[in-house]
Amino acid sequence: MKGMTLIVKEITRLMVPSIILLGVYVVLHGHLTPGGGFAGGVLIAGSFALMVLAYGSEETKREIKMWHATFGESMGIFLFWFLALMGVIQGTHFFTNILAKGRTGDLFSAGIIPLCNIAIGIEVAAALFAIFFTMAVMRLGEKL
Template sequence: MSKEHDPGMTVIVKTVTRLTVGLILLYGIYIILHGHLTPGGGFAGGVIIALAFINLDLAFGGSVSARIFSKASTGVVEALGAVMFLTLALLGMKYGGFFDNFLYNDGNPGQLVSAGIIPLENIAISLKVGAGLFGIFLTLIILQKFESEKK
């Protein structure tokens, strides 16, 4: 296939992306799950996950990641994350107050399954932030295509 019909960047970028994109995704998940133990958390991890998808788009051209994760589904996932966050906060009202940490009260340093609802809240935030950021990116792409078609 000639270079002109091949969307995206050079083969070097593509190969590197293919190798690293899984690692970036994994790193994002690590940041989210260890949000209550190490620096980072739902927001930072969500951004990293969104960047993994954006990376795919940059390397392979426009519509690769949109096939995995469409713009409509980003909206749904984003709303789901927010609803999950709010539900956890409201569940606490049954046990003692808004945002009450009703699972465990103490976090143990270094132990993954601790700190009660905080890791769950982190996951909810990561869904919201990751899907939101990726949704914004997809919207900008669509807008840019629209503009260039008009020209």
């Protein structure tokens, strides 16, 4: 996929950090406001897709490698399963909320729910970006 004109590239350069920031905000505040791991992860993946569209797959591949996406995806799902297994490790049931609940409405509250949101956010962002990247750079005889 080829890149676009200078105007699109400059606007993308300005927009991508703020989109990623919004995605991180949506993930971190998933247990308080609308959103959560899925919505925030898709936002972050969308900013990466914007980068691929504006700069082209060649230039993006220099900065972001395929293993970043697959590594992030594996880490996200591993973290989620680990959080679920924490209950078993502690001696209670699978998927028990083992951390303190805190005061409803605080950023650090609701036990493992925000941590699960972060894990899902990493997983969804990396997974959607991996699919988009695979389809964007896929050409005969090209290495990922």
